[in-house]
Amino acid sequence: MGFQEEMKRMFLRIVAGEVEPVEWEKWWNSNRLKLEENLTRGDRGRIMPALWSANYYWMTKTQGGVAYYFHAQGRPVETSGYYEEKAREEEIRDRQKAMEAYHRKTAPARRAWEEYLEKHPTESISFDWKSLLGMPPGQKPVKVFGYKNARTTEQWKECGEELKLRLKENLQAKIAPVAKEYGMKKQAPKPLCGKRTAWYSGFSLSVISGAADMRP
Numbered sequence: 427m428g429f430q431e432e433m434k435r436m437f438l439r440i441v442a443g444e445v446e447p448v449e450w451e452k453w454w455n456s457n458r459l460k461l462e463e464n465l466t467r468g469d470r471g472r473i474m475p476a477l478w479s480a481n482y483y484w485m486t487k488t489q490g491g492v493a494y495y496f497h498a499q500g501r502p503v504e505t506s507g508y509y510e511e512k513a514r515e516e517e518i519r520d521r522q523k524a525m526e527a528y529h530r531k532t533a534p535a536r537r538a539w540e541e542y543l544e545k546h547p548t549e550s551i552s553f554d555w556k557s558l559l560g561m562p563p564g565q566k567p568v569k570v571f572g573y574k575n576a577r578t579t580e581q582w583k584e585c586g587e588e589l590k591l592r593l594k595e596n597l598q599a600k601i602a603p604v605a606k607e608y609g610m611k612k613q614a615p616k617p618l619c620g621k622r623t624a625w626y627s628g629f630s631l632s633v634i635s636g637a638a639d640m641r642p
Contacts, residue, residue, distance in 0.1 A: 429457070429460050429464065430464055433457075433460075433461070433464060436453060437492045437495065437496070438503075440485075440488060440489055440492045441489065441492055441493060441496070441503045441504075441505050441506065442506050443489070443505075443506030443507070443508030443509055445485075447480040447481055447482065447484070447485050448480050450480075450485065450488065451478075451480045454474055465495075469491065469494075469495050471491075472487075472490070472491030472494055472495070473488055473491035473492055473495065474488065474491075475487055475491075481513075481516060482509050482512035482513040482515075482516050483513045483516065483517070485509040485512075485513070486509045486510055486513055489505050489506075489509055490505075493505050565595050565599070566591075569588050571584070571585070
């Protein structure tokens with residue numbers, strides 16, 4: 427039996443899912459020179475990619491390359507789903523191992539944190555946040571525009587003014603009471619990347635000053 431016949435028989439076994447990764451790698455390496463003579467560079471790359479490793483994920487790639495090889499010769503073949511099934515099982519095992527390793531590695535830090543929480547119980551905070559929902563008191567009704575999308579400079583200016591008004595009203599009526607309740611102190615606005623920003627200890631609130639200059 428010549429090498430071409432041996433190669434095709436091996437390929438058919440790959441199609442049927444009968445060759446294990448280690449056996450396939452050993453056969454390929456022992457016949458590398460003959461394979462270079464009988465296969466094109468493209469076929470070799472599809473059947474045995476450069477990053478190939480002895481596992482079932484890469485066997486699915488090899489099987490796909492072999493199927494393409496037969497298809498190009500006018501001999502379409504139906505491939506077995508064995509390698510895909512094994513690859514899914516491999517992926518699940520790898521994920522489980524990764525999670526187990528993660529838990530082992532982080533166990534000391536988690537124990538220290540749990541001990542700290544036991545010694546420092548959290549204090550409950552009562553805050554009537556629902557009273558701040560909805561429209562701020564005295565807010566003007568929503569302005570209805572006669573267009574769906576702003577296109578002209580005048581329309582963009584009009585939308586920008588409305589946006590700044592809503593931001594200011596909501597800042598004063600909703601955000602400021604929350605900041606005051608939690609003891610956050612307001613500081614003078616500071617320039618930051620073209621914005622005027624009111625800083626509170628714990629979080630910052632950005633007021634967009636260039637809204638009127640926005641473009642689509």
